[in-house]
Amino acid sequence: MNERYEFLSPLAEGGLGTVFKARDRQLGREVAIKRIRADQAGNVGTSVDALIREAGHQSVLQHPNIVAVHEAGVDDEGGFIVMELVPGETLEDVLSRGALNVADFDALVRQALAGLEAAHAAGIIHHDLKPENLMLTRLPAGGVQVKLLDFGLATTVQEGGDHQNTLHGSVYFMAPEQFERAGVDVRTDLYALGCVFYYALTRQHPFDGETKPQVVVAHRYHRVASLAALRPDLAANLVHWVEWLINRQPADRPASAAAALHAYETGAWA
Secondary structure (H helix, E strand, O other), X not given: OOOOEEEEEEEEEOOOEEEEEEEEOOOOEEEEEEEEEOOOOOOHHHHHHHHHHHHHHHHOOOOXXXXXXXXXXXXXXEEEEEEEOOOOEEHHHHHOOOOOOHHHHHHHHHHXXXXXXXXXXXXXXXXXXXXXXXXXXXXXXXXXXXXXXXXXXXXXXXXXXXXXXXXXXXXXXXXXXXXXXXOOOHHHXXXXXXXXXXXXXXXXXXXOOOOHHHHHHHHHOOXXXXXXHHOOOOOHHHHHHHHHHOOOOHHHXXXXXXXXXXXXXXXXXX
């Protein structure tokens, strides 16, 4: 692998390894490489299997709002995934400077839901949607492009959601059914994305607490801070739409990403 790729710098650290910026000597382009090394993973075989499964899930998703996978495999140093290098910043980094403006929020909603719709159409549930897993790229002609990242916790609809996997996401963006080890489906991702949208508008988590257990309780008992109170300038239909996504019961949320996007575009949120 090192004969083809020149590792340039680390981009992000994860629980199992590191994402690097690298140069593909063969094609003359920069890429991102996610690598698991033997000294980083407690169970190397399981970690490599998980990485290859992640690559398999992501490689079938050819969509402009999902980061593309070029290659995956195992070498003497462990497992790796080679992906497109997405310029820009994560949504978390962008929000560290303030809530999104109207245009950027509109782009976030439309493109994140479009990417999620493509994943769900392929039978894949992300399970870990959060601001760190959404990349925003400023386009030369104006506006932003949004891409979904990191399908490391993804499962297929046929698997019915891996309850063990679902407990490893970010507690602030996890749906109540994940904590309760109940049925997990596409509406679980929509809840997480609704929490992301709320956070993008307010820079506050809809379900919060001083400790992680308190956050879990807030999710389970639907103790949510009023979006209208935090952003009285927002249109009532937008407030109601975001609240629709984060309803306590899955049956009370949109049935699909396509339904959520249609409601956003038309104002018919319920």
